[in-house]
Amino acid sequence: MGPDEWASALETGRKLFAGPCDFVAAVPTIDRLPPITLTEVAFAGRSNVGKSSLVNALTGRNTLARTSNTPGRTQQLNFFLLAEKLLLVDMPGYGYAEVPKTEAARWANVIDLYLRGRSTLRRVCLLIDARHGVKKNDLDSMDWLDQRAVPYQIIMTKSDKLKQKDRDDLLKATSDVTRRRPAAHPEIIVTSAETGEGIATLRAVLGQFAVG
Template identity: 85%
Template structure:
């Protein structure tokens, strides 16, 4: 993409995410998925990685997606319509041990069925907490997505908590981790919901999937 094309994508993304964003559905079971009408992008990651905070930052709203300091708060697939051009899907987090096993198993089944069976899903933003880097359950998620050819892109969250040297090391390590993964997009987006870092870039990338 040329610099002028990228500038146009950033501006389109800004306008898209500044427009209306409406709650569509909270889906606890796969049979209650909304009908396919638009392209979808989903946000996945470990519990408390900042998925809901990132969705709020992208849309410029403070309460669109429910946030909490309590891991495991998001317990269903939450769908939001972005100007009737793109659906954003906030997914339950994984790896939170204190969730009852039966509940965790139910979440896992819903997520599994959604990710491998949703024809309108174009990309998964796989969020990784920059303070901790890629963990085993992140690698497990990458393995699952690779095996099922579900395209995903790493988005580092909470980058404002890192020093510059730590950030450089993290980017190098993360790039090495995904270098041979067939379903991983090679570009890593570094973000902070607190400072707004990386938000314009992520808006631009996701805007490429929006309906014309």
């Protein structure tokens, strides 16, 4: 993408995410999914990785998606309608050991069915906490997405917590992990909900999926 095209994408993303964004549904079971209409982008990752904070930062709203310091707080698929053009899906986090096994299994089943069967899902933003890097359950998620050909892109969160050298090392290590993965997008976006780093870039990337 050339400079003019990228500038246009940035402006399109800015306008899209400046538009109205409304809560649509909290889906605890697969039979409660909203009708398939608009393109969808989902946000996945470990518990407490910052999914809800990132959704709030993207939309410029502090309380759109509920945030908490308690891992495992998001226990449903939460759908948000952005400017009547795109659906954002905040998914339950994975990897939190304190959640009862039966509940974790139920979440996993709902997520599995959603990701495999949602024809309008265009991309999964797989969030990785920059302080910790890629963990085993992140690799398991990548394996699952690769095997089912579900497109995903790595989004690093909480970048403000790292020094520059640590960031460079993290990016290299993460790129090494994703380089040969068939469903992974090659670009890794580094973000911070606190400082706003990478937010405009991610808006531009996701804006290409908006309808109309």
